[in-house]
Amino acid sequence: MKYLDEYRDGGQAQQLALEIHRLTTRPWNIMEVCGGQTHAIVKFGIDELLPKFITLIHGPGCPVCVTPLEMIDKALEIAARPNVIFSSFGDMLRVPGSTTDLLSVKATGGDVRIVYSPLDAVKLAEQNPAKEIVFFGIGFETTAPATAMAVYQAAQKGLKNFSMLISHVLVPPAIEALMSSPKCKVQGFLAAGHVCAVMGYTEYPPLAAKYHVPIVVTGFEPLDILQGVLMVVQQLESGRAEVENQYTRAVHREGNQPAQEIMRKVFKVVARKWRGVGEIPQSGLGLNDAYAAFDAEKKFGLADHHVDEPAECLSGLVLQGQIKPHECPAFGTKCTPEHPLGATMVSSEGACAAYYRYRRQTPEAAVKTA
C-alpha cells in the first residue's frame, strides 16, 4: 500500500542504519514513547540494525497497558449490571481486573460489545433506548478526539441513556514524570507521531530544555523510526536538545485544530492513575462539568472506588523502561497472552506482547537487545 511499502524498504533502512553507525561515538539510551513504535521495532528487528551501544527503551505509550486496575474493576462492575450494554475497544476485554475480565463477564451473561469507534456506541444508545449504554473511553491524545466527539454528539442528540467511563491519558506529563525520576536513563525521545498529529508539538520544547533531551516527533514505519533515531543521535552527538519533526507528512507544529477545539469543549485536564506507575498530576482528561451527565462513574456511583495494584506483575517497570519484558521472571511462563498477569501482555501495543510474539522463539535475539 502507498505510504507503507516504501517505508519498509530494506536497502534504504540499511542506509539509514549505516549513517547511525557512522555518527555514533558512545552509548545512548533512546526511548520510543509509543507502543505502536515498540511493535514495529521488535517486529522488523530495527533494534538489531542499530549500533549495539544504542539502547531503545520501550516507553509507556500503550493505552490499554496504563489504564489503572481500579478503572478495569469499575468497568467490570458496570458491565455486570442487568440493564447495561457495555461497549469497549476489543483489546480491553482480556485485560485482567482484580478478579476477572470483561470477556468473562460477557461469558457469564453481561452484555459486553466490541465497537470499532466511540460513535458506534452512540448508535447503540439510539437503537436501545430502554438500556444504559456505557462506553469505555481509554487512550492517549489519538483516541481522545473520537471520545470527545461521541460525547458531544450524544449531548446534541439529547441522549439520556449514554455515558462514558473515561480513563484518558496524556503523553507530555508522562514524559515529565519519567524524566523527573532519579532512576531515569533516557537521553532522547522519539515522540509519538499520531499523538502529535492531534496535539502538535508545542508542548515539548519546555521539556527538551528543562531536561536537556532531544525530542523527535517520529512516525511508525521502519524508515520513520530509523530516521527518528538518526535525528536523535545527531542531536546527542552534537550536544543539542531540541524538538524536531521527522513525521512531517502527517504532523504539523500546531496539530489538528478542529480536534483540539472539541477536546477543549468536552474535557478538562485531571490527575490520573497509570497502571503500575501511580498517579501523575495533570496527566489525564476527564469530562468537563457541562458534560458531567455523561460521566459513568457518577451515574453508577463508583467515583470513590479505589483499588491497590498487585505486586506480582512488573509491568510498571516495563512501562517506565527500567526492565525489558523478558527480564520479568513471569514472562512467557506464568504470564502469556492467553493468561496475562498484566495489560502489557494483552494489548496489541504492549511491550510484553511484542516480545512474546516476535522474540519468543529466539531468546538469543532478545538477550542481544538487553
Add this chain to the structure above:
Amino acid sequence: MGKINFGGILKEASLAYVPEVKVGDYVIVHVGFALSRVDEEEAHKVFGYLKEMEELAELEDNETKPPPHRDPP
C-alpha cells in the same frame, strides 16, 4: 463521514477533523476518525535525503564503517 480504502477494505470514517481532504487523498485514521491528511510532498523528503546521503557516501568513498551484517526482514 467518508469512505476510506484500507489496502482493499472499505470502511467509513468521520472526516470532521480533516475538512480539507478531497477524494483520493490519503489520511491517518484512528478509531473511526481521520486525524491527519498525508502530505505527498513531505512524504518524499526522506527518499531525497537518502539519495543525497548515497551521493555523499560515494564522494567520501571508503571512509564509512562496514554495514551491519543482518538484513532487515
